[in-house]
Amino acid sequence: MKKIILLAFIITFASCKKEVEDNYGQPKQDETAVAISGKELFEGKGTCTACHLPGQKVIGPSITEIAKIYKEKKGSIVSFLKEESEPIVDPSQYEVMKANFAITKQMSDEELKALEDYIYTFSK
Known part of the structure; x- marks a missing residue:
């Protein structure tokens, strides 16, 4: 009886492990986390x-001009x-x-940061 209780305890303890391992001991990546591409956004x-x-x-300033001015003035895009x-x-x-703030206000902070990083790739 003691062996059965001990075995049940070990199985329960082992199944409560938080991190799932995959690929030879490497942690399995969260499949919901997706790298955000500023260019795609x-x-x-x-x-x-x-x-x-x-x-x-075009209608607004060029991306190059935006990047240059925000970088010079240390502004936050x-x-x-x-x-x-x-x-x-x-x-x-x-x-x-x-009119476009309705779109950008619905973006996550990560998406907005990705956009900002993408725009800064045009600064010279």
Whole structure:
């Protein structure tokens, strides 16, 4: 009887292990965690390419200009996209950009940071 209780305890204890191992002792990666691509967000979900291109002004300033000015002035693109800070690149286009805040405010902080990082790849 004692052996059965001890065996049940060992099985129960072993099954309560928090981290599942896979691939020769390596922790199994969380399948819900997906790397966020700023470029994919910029071109897709964010619909940013409708107004911003890398080397030329379309409706809004170019991505290169945005990156350069935000870097020089140590601004936060994330704060701007959350509508928590004033525009510093082209304030005259702020009213046009307001329509897109509905999209950017629904993005997670990680997505906004990925967008910001992508934009900064255009700074020279």
